[in-house]
Amino acid sequence: DEEASAGEKDGDEIRIGALFPLTGSLALLGNESYDGIKLVADVVNENGGINGKQISLVKADAPDATAAQSEANRLISQEKVPLIMGTYSSGLSIAATQVAERNGTIYVESNAVSDEITERGFENIFRVTESASMQGDAAVSFTNEYLAPDFGVKVDELTAVIMHEESSFGTAVATSIEEKAENLGIELLSIDSYNSETNDLSSTIHKYKELKPDIVFATSYINDAILFIQQSKQLNFKPKAIVTTSGGYALSDFGEALGEDSNGIYVADAPSNPNEEALTEEAIKLKEQFTERWKEEHGTELTGQTWRVINAALVMFTEVLPNAESLDADGIRNALSQVDIPLGELPNGSGVKFNEIDGQPGQNSRAEIVMMQWQNEDLNLVWPGDFATEKADNSLLFSK
Amino acid sequence: MMLKIKSLNAYYGDLQAIRDVSLEVGHGEIVALLGVNASGKSTTVRAISGLIDRMEGEIYYNKELINDIPPNQRTEMGLIQVPEGRQLFPFLTVRENLEMGAFTKEARSKLNENLERVFALFPEMKNKEKQLAGTMSGGEQQMCAIGRGLMSNPRLIMLDEPTLGLAPLIVKRIFGIIEEFRAMRITVLLIEQNVKQSLKIADRAYMLSNGKIIKEGSSSELMNSDDVVQGYLGV
Amino acid sequence: MVSKSKLLEINNLGKSFGGNWAIKGVDITVRKGELLGIIGPNGAGKTTLFNMVTGFLKPTEGIIRFKDKDIANLKPHNICNIGIARTFQIVKPFGNLSVLENVTIGVLRYERDVNKAKEIAREKVKLVGLEKYMDTTASSLPLGHRKRLEMARALATDPEVIMLDEVMGGLNDDETAEMMNLVKTLHNKGLTILLIEHNMHALMSLSERVVVLCYGKKLADGTTDEISSNQEVIEAYLGSDDDAEN
Amino acid sequence: MLNKIPKFTWVFVGLFLLTIIFQERFFLDMLVMTFIWAAIASAWNITGGYAGQFSLGHAGFLGLGAYTSTILYVNFGISPWVGMLIGGIIAAALAYVISILCLRLKGPFFTLATIAFAELIFISATQLRGVTQGSMGMSIPYEPGFANMIFVETKTYAIIMFIFMIIVYLLSSYIKRSKMGFYLTAVKEDPDAAQSLGINIKKIKSTSACISAFFTAIGGTLLANYLLFIEPENVLELQISIHIAMIAIVGGMNSPAGPIIGSILLTPLEIILRGYATQVAGLHLMFFGLILILVVLYKPNGLVEGFKMPKFMKKKALTGGDPDGKQIKAS
Amino acid sequence: MILQLIAGGILIGGVYALMAVGLTLIFGVMRIVNFAHGEFVMVGMYLTFILYASLGIDPYLSVLIVTPFMFLLGWMLNGLLIKRLIGAPHVTQIFVTVGLSMLLMSLALIIFGADYLSVRSPLTTQVLDVGVLLGVPQVIAFIISMMVSVIIYLFLKKTFIGKAIRATTQNRSSATLMGVDVKKIYALTFAIGTGLTGLCAAILLPIYPAYPTIGLGFVLMTFVVVVMGGLGSIPGAMIGGIIIGVIETVSAFYFDPGWKEAFYFVIFILILLIRPQGFFGQIGAEEL
Numbered sequence A: 001d002e003e004a005s006a007g008e009k010d011g012d013e014i015r016i017g018a019l020f021p022l023t024g025s026l027a028l029l030g031n032e033s034y035d036g037i038k039l040v041a042d043v044v045n046e047n048g049g050i051n052g053k054q055i056s057l058v059k060a061d062a063p064d065a066t067a068a069q070s071e072a073n074r075l076i077s078q079e080k081v082p083l084i085m086g087t088y089s090s091g092l093s094i095a096a097t098q099v100a101e102r103n104g105t106i107y108v109e110s111n112a113v114s115d116e117i118t119e120r121g122f123e124n125i126f127r128v129t130e131s132a133s134m135q136g137d138a139a140v141s142f143t144n145e146y147l148a149p150d151f152g153v154k155v156d157e158l159t160a161v162i163m164h165e166e167s168s169f170g171t172a173v174a175t176s177i178e179e180k181a182e183n184l185g186i187e188l189l190s191i192d193s194y195n196s197e198t199n200d201l202s203s204t205i206h207k208y209k210e211l212k213p214d215i216v217f218a219t220s221y222i223n224d225a226i227l228f229i230q231q232s233k234q235l236n237f238k239p240k241a242i243v244t245t246s247g248g249y250a251l252s253d254f255g256e257a258l259g260e261d262s263n264g265i266y267v268a269d270a271p272s273n274p275n276e277e278a279l280t281e282e283a284i285k286l287k288e289q290f291t292e293r294w295k296e297e298h299g300t301e302l303t304g305q306t307w308r309v310i311n312a313a314l315v316m317f318t319e320v321l322p323n324a325e326s327l328d329a330d331g332i333r334n335a336l337s338q339v340d341i342p343l344g345e346l347p348n349g350s351g352v353k354f355n356e357i358d359g360q361p362g363q364n365s366r367a368e369i370v371m372m373q374w375q376n377e378d379l380n381l382v383w384p385g386d387f388a389t390e391k392a393d394n395s396l397l398f399s400k
Numbered sequence B: 001m002m003l004k005i006k007s008l009n010a011y012y013g014d015l016q017a018i019r020d021v022s023l024e025v026g027h028g029e030i031v032a033l034l035g036v037n038a039s040g041k042s043t044t045v046r047a048i049s050g051l052i053d054r055m056e057g058e059i060y061y062n063k064e065l066i067n068d069i070p071p072n073q074r075t076e077m078g079l080i081q082v083p084e085g086r087q088l089f090p091f092l093t094v095r096e097n098l099e100m101g102a103f104t105k106e107a108r109s110k111l112n113e114n115l116e117r118v119f120a121l122f123p124e125m126k127n128k129e130k131q132l133a134g135t136m137s138g139g140e141q142q143m144c145a146i147g148r149g150l151m152s153n154p155r156l157i158m159l160d161e162p163t164l165g166l167a168p169l170i171v172k173r174i175f176g177i178i179e180e181f182r183a184m185r186i187t188v189l190l191i192e193q194n195v196k197q198s199l200k201i202a203d204r205a206y207m208l209s210n211g212k213i214i215k216e217g218s219s220s221e222l223m224n225s226d227d228v229v230q231g232y233l234g235v
Numbered sequence C: 001m002v003s004k005s006k007l008l009e010i011n012n013l014g015k016s017f018g019g020n021w022a023i024k025g026v027d028i029t030v031r032k033g034e035l036l037g038i039i040g041p042n043g044a045g046k047t048t049l050f051n052m053v054t055g056f057l058k059p060t061e062g063i064i065r066f067k068d069k070d071i072a073n074l075k076p077h078n079i080c081n082i083g084i085a086r087t088f089q090i091v092k093p094f095g096n097l098s099v100l101e102n103v104t105i106g107v108l109r110y111e112r113d114v115n116k117a118k119e120i121a122r123e124k125v126k127l128v129g130l131e132k133y134m135d136t137t138a139s140s141l142p143l144g145h146r147k148r149l150e151m152a153r154a155l156a157t158d159p160e161v162i163m164l165d166e167v168m169g170g171l172n173d174d175e176t177a178e179m180m181n182l183v184k185t186l187h188n189k190g191l192t193i194l195l196i197e198h199n200m201h202a203l204m205s206l207s208e209r210v211v212v213l214c215y216g217k218k219l220a221d222g223t224t225d226e227i228s229s230n231q232e233v234i235e236a237y238l239g240s241d242d243d244a245e246n
Numbered sequence D: 001m002l003n004k005i006p007k008f009t010w011v012f013v014g015l016f017l018l019t020i021i022f023q024e025r026f027f028l029d030m031l032v033m034t035f036i037w038a039a040i041a042s043a044w045n046i047t048g049g050y051a052g053q054f055s056l057g058h059a060g061f062l063g064l065g066a067y068t069s070t071i072l073y074v075n076f077g078i079s080p081w082v083g084m085l086i087g088g089i090i091a092a093a094l095a096y097v098i099s100i101l102c103l104r105l106k107g108p109f110f111t112l113a114t115i116a117f118a119e120l121i122f123i124s125a126t127q128l129r130g131v132t133q134g135s136m137g138m139s140i141p142y143e144p145g146f147a148n149m150i151f152v153e154t155k156t157y158a159i160i161m162f163i164f165m166i167i168v169y170l171l172s173s174y175i176k177r178s179k180m181g182f183y184l185t186a187v188k189e190d191p192d193a194a195q196s197l198g199i200n201i202k203k204i205k206s207t208s209a210c211i212s213a214f215f216t217a218i219g220g221t222l223l224a225n226y227l228l229f230i231e232p233e234n235v236l237e238l239q240i241s242i243h244i245a246m247i248a249i250v251g252g253m254n255s256p257a258g259p260i261i262g263s264i265l266l267t268p269l270e271i272i273l274r275g276y277a278t279q280v281a282g283l284h285l286m287f288f289g290l291i292l293i294l295v296v297l298y299k300p301n302g303l304v305e306g307f308k309m310p311k312f313m314k315k316k317a318l319t320g321g322d323p324d325g326k327q328i329k330a331s
Numbered sequence E: 001m002i003l004q005l006i007a008g009g010i011l012i013g014g015v016y017a018l019m020a021v022g023l024t025l026i027f028g029v030m031r032i033v034n035f036a037h038g039e040f041v042m043v044g045m046y047l048t049f050i051l052y053a054s055l056g057i058d059p060y061l062s063v064l065i066v067t068p069f070m071f072l073l074g075w076m077l078n079g080l081l082i083k084r085l086i087g088a089p090h091v092t093q094i095f096v097t098v099g100l101s102m103l104l105m106s107l108a109l110i111i112f113g114a115d116y117l118s119v120r121s122p123l124t125t126q127v128l129d130v131g132v133l134l135g136v137p138q139v140i141a142f143i144i145s146m147m148v149s150v151i152i153y154l155f156l157k158k159t160f161i162g163k164a165i166r167a168t169t170q171n172r173s174s175a176t177l178m179g180v181d182v183k184k185i186y187a188l189t190f191a192i193g194t195g196l197t198g199l200c201a202a203i204l205l206p207i208y209p210a211y212p213t214i215g216l217g218f219v220l221m222t223f224v225v226v227v228m229g230g231l232g233s234i235p236g237a238m239i240g241g242i243i244i245g246v247i248e249t250v251s252a253f254y255f256d257p258g259w260k261e262a263f264y265f266v267i268f269i270l271i272l273l274i275r276p277q278g279f280f281g282q283i284g285a286e287e288l
């Protein structure tokens, strides 16, 4: 493939496309994701790069699906990158991966979770992080394994509602929660979708007050996550547990906006700060290194969201690319299929192995997903046991 | 002299509408400005009110050079124009239109007094007080426009075709009102197509053609001048 | 006159605006080829009458027939297409178009070919004496010329009846005379004309018959002589002394 | 001989040559986008420019076209070439209904109504998940083939989009020169006067709206089959309506060449700015905002015209304007 | 329950109303189609945030700074841009203000990044329980909003300025001839309209975080409210805002929250079709 090999054109540089929504309504996490990749690239470069070649990130802005395609096109044909990493948002990813697949360029999804991305069986599309159904799975498993026993009931006696923002992220996660919860016999009282740009969720909360579910499963972006918790508190809506998945609930802006009102909320997410016992020594070192460096450069804590990107970048920059026979699609694809990182070796506790899930050859089957809880305005890992740093505590929710 | 204009040129974009126009209006005088369509009558009046962007020449009002005074302040000085084609505020009621006439401080203090005077002159307006100005008949709008001009407490009033579209009876009334202005010491600059009648009440008159003044003099002089007789009264 | 056929018949026509009757119970018959003058004080309902005949206003009550067909419910463009054209008292030029283009749009009603339509339009522009302004944008015409443009445009639709609403307002005597000539010429060509005019001299010398409206009612209907000596009309509209001629 | 050909033809010849010469996908992609937005903006211009029916709801038609052909193809295997026509007809029918309903609305009110209609379509597309898969969007499986309207080469797309642009352009300039063009202008300038000259406003407005919507929807299908992925946000958002109108305005609304010029200037500029002004996120939007303001203020007739002072800056209204003022239309 | 929903809707509506009062001045009175109105709110929110973050000024107190600041900003923008739009075709207006909104959004992104900045006030999650639950910040916002609307209403109604503004939009040259300083009137109106967005921003920040695109969510809704209430009508904006607020909460409860915007768009279209002058607008005034 002539274009891909041209990625080496400068000899001492490997150009890698970084495609994220840098403007528009998804800009917050888009930029943060880019910063994550940048951080890894900087560290790798400082340590001598990939086999002596420096990584050069080619930044691309994908505020909407059309732009995502157009920019993917540019990265491939104009910038001649052999590898694109992106895009944080599922819709954008679906659009951009089409272009990559068609043009035979490897595309590694770092944080979008929609199952469709890897379900289409594309040969050039890989995802290091978990899929939506894995997220849903974690939320429901946690309910089954921890919450139900803790409430002292059988899991099929629980009632729940699912509330999700209506884009592909929220919808995909909600679909998976619905399926898994039904399998366990959890009674779903209501499933509600809403536009994440809404400025009021009180009606939905009133409805839930009447339905009195034990558990609220929520998937939101940031603005709506804040709104939901704020209004729930205001309107005195207090279910036994609020189990959320990733998105806005895992962000530091969320904690800052709500202060102690954030306490008690569960967030299923890629781990950001797992119990060090679950990690290898190497992973611990990396974890500390990145946490510190991020704090230095950005002044905030690393969230699970950014860890996803860092993981993906680490895998690509330290495992895949150095071992690729050639820096073209075939070479990188081969290297990807040979990656075999056991659980716990990545700084957030995940491992990497592709080709293990039926029909989803590009999905990493060892993407770890854990349950965290806001405690003392901090996000702590509480489940599963071997990863946990703190104990889950149901009494924290709206305790003040 | 109340109003004195020296060598006025006015342009619309590149098109020159009036050339080297000079005219004077004395205190308490009624001066008529005559001329065929497109001769530049309205342009002259607009220039005096300050509504023309590109102009040269000097305009003195009460001996003061007012070239640089913005139009709204000219109104405050009592230099009032009743524009051609009514130019009412279509979505204000008749009464609100009249009240707008009394926007300046001085006029506002005499609002009620003036309002009564207008209603006395045009009882039609009293009945239509609450109608939106834009829904009135053409003639009714013309009355409202003149009324609005009176509300501004004019010292010099420039009437641009005030009788346009008015029934003969009302036309007569308007000319009556103009005569009353003389009694009230309000100076008048009158643009009219109704030449005969205008000359009858005016002291002096100017005649414009193609943007230039081609004739000026007392009304009786003009009445008998060949140009006027041929151009206007020859029918 | 008796031999001419009825062209336009208006029966018991009425229009109310929120309870106020601008026109009520008016009957008018117009015969083919007639030149009918319509006068009345300001606000008498003359323009409202035109608006109803030309479909711009729906009558509150009454009947309007054109060639024995009820036209009270037709839309303005239908009215134009059956041969009734009008001008607007408050002129409505297409401001950003040239005079020629303004008139061409009228011609396009029956001549699809734009170039041919332009040729015909050129004639109409000449007819009203605006040939010097053929390519001037309408918005920069002074009022007098706009009135002519109104007229040219209405004529361009090739009407059978033309309704002229104060086309001589704002013209000086000379220009009025030209306009009168034009109206006369049109009339001689067989056009049926309804003429609203406050210029009594023009109206009286042109009209064959005059209808007087007053406060929405028909006050009189007759020959010019009958009207100018009608005491009620004099009181309501003309005024008593000789000034009325202007 | 050559000087008989209108100048603007050379622009097309040039564009076509570029389509043939360019090999790099990046440039071809730029051409594809330029052509398709030029065509859609031209379609918009027929009602938005000529008739002054300033719609900011055309994304609705674009989305209808994209969704109709995609749904028919993905679910029933109906060729997008057929789906394209069906989408066009549905969009035209909807445009007819909207234009009849909004017949009496003027200026900003019409615009706001079109926004509202397009938002309703957007919301429906998001909520009717059974049909549209909601905001998850719909992917078109990549199975190249003429019948599927999916091509391996970007160049093929570029040629198809070029042809589409030429068709819409020719239609638009024919309309502009014909009776219909005059009538549309008349309706825009003064509806009352237009009616008095025998123009059926309802018919002329709805006809232009239908034509415009039909071709916009066709553009939607073409775009969908180029992108192979549609979601409400990339084919139905208000931003897209604004984008379409913006191209026509920046190019010039009263001329058939305007939207083409607009797209030739704006589309590559957008792609380049977005691609290369990434150091500071948001910089390209700022550029765009500035360009928009400057062009609209200083070249209100679009870049298609030579530099002229904008009309309203000559203070037309202050120096007379309409001597008869405004009279409220009798209702 | 319905009472609770309506109460909640009324409170939200109060905030919408305040935004709409500003827009009804700019759109309804000056006839400038201002698509950047939401972005003015956004600018105000950032300013409130800065005052809070750097000087610790409570948002409710910073009203006193933010409102005048936005007033001045409005005055400046008018001088720079908006005055050129007066009497311009509305196409021009829409696109200049769309350009302005793009500009402001991208500036915010460049300066503040895409973070969601919020102010945590002790009041944020306080509630009043008066049979129905009312959020304290919402109640405060509602009260301020209603008070200010009434003040603006009285100002417009009772002073000659109000009439002059209306007259000026209808016929600029005539207004000049009446002695109205047209330029000043426009600058004042636009500045008041913009100043109100500052007020709005300050009372919103305790409820919603500030981020670059927050304005987009408000602007269409605000237009809906303005048209619904009737152009230029302050009581219309107030009642329109409350109606939209109630429609939102009630429809989101009884139907799907995903459809709630559809409800007000449908109502908007119906109003445009049936009563284009809105509830309180002058008949025919929308034709200008």
Ligand SMILES: Nc1ncnc2c1ncn2[C@@H]1O[C@H](COP(=O)(O)OP(=O)(O)OP(=O)(O)O)[C@@H](O)[C@H]1O
Binding pocket: B012, B015, B016, B017, B035, B036, B037, B038, B039, B040, B041, B042, B043, B044, B084, C139, C140, C141, C142, C143, C144, C145, C170, D319, D320, D321
């Ligand atoms: N707004 C304008 N833009 C361009 N030209 C104009 C404008 N207004 C007037 N003119 C031109 O200026 C010249 C003088 O016009 P003006 O209105 O002063 O004439 P007038 O004597 O008042 O005519 P009328 O009796 O018809 O009112 C005319 O040739 C006219 O075409």
Ligand SMILES: Nc1ncnc2c1ncn2[C@@H]1O[C@H](COP(=O)(O)OP(=O)(O)OP(=O)(O)O)[C@@H](O)[C@H]1O
Binding pocket: B131, B135, B136, B137, B138, B139, B140, B165, B167, C017, C022, C040, C041, C042, C043, C044, C045, C046, C047, C048, C049, C089, D329, D330, D331
């Ligand atoms: N839309 C409307 N709403 C309310 N009243 C109206 C409306 N249109 C006209 N009128 C009233 O109806 C009456 C008749 O108006 P019309 O325009 O027919 O008078 P006219 O005879 O043409 O007068 P003029 O000679 O002054 O033009 C007037 O009193 C006018 O105020």
Ligand SMILES: [Mg+2]
Binding pocket: B041, B042, B043, B084, B160, C142, C143
């Ligand atoms: Mg004049």
Ligand SMILES: [Mg+2]
Binding pocket: B137, B138, B139, C046, C047, C048, C089
């Ligand atoms: Mg009349």
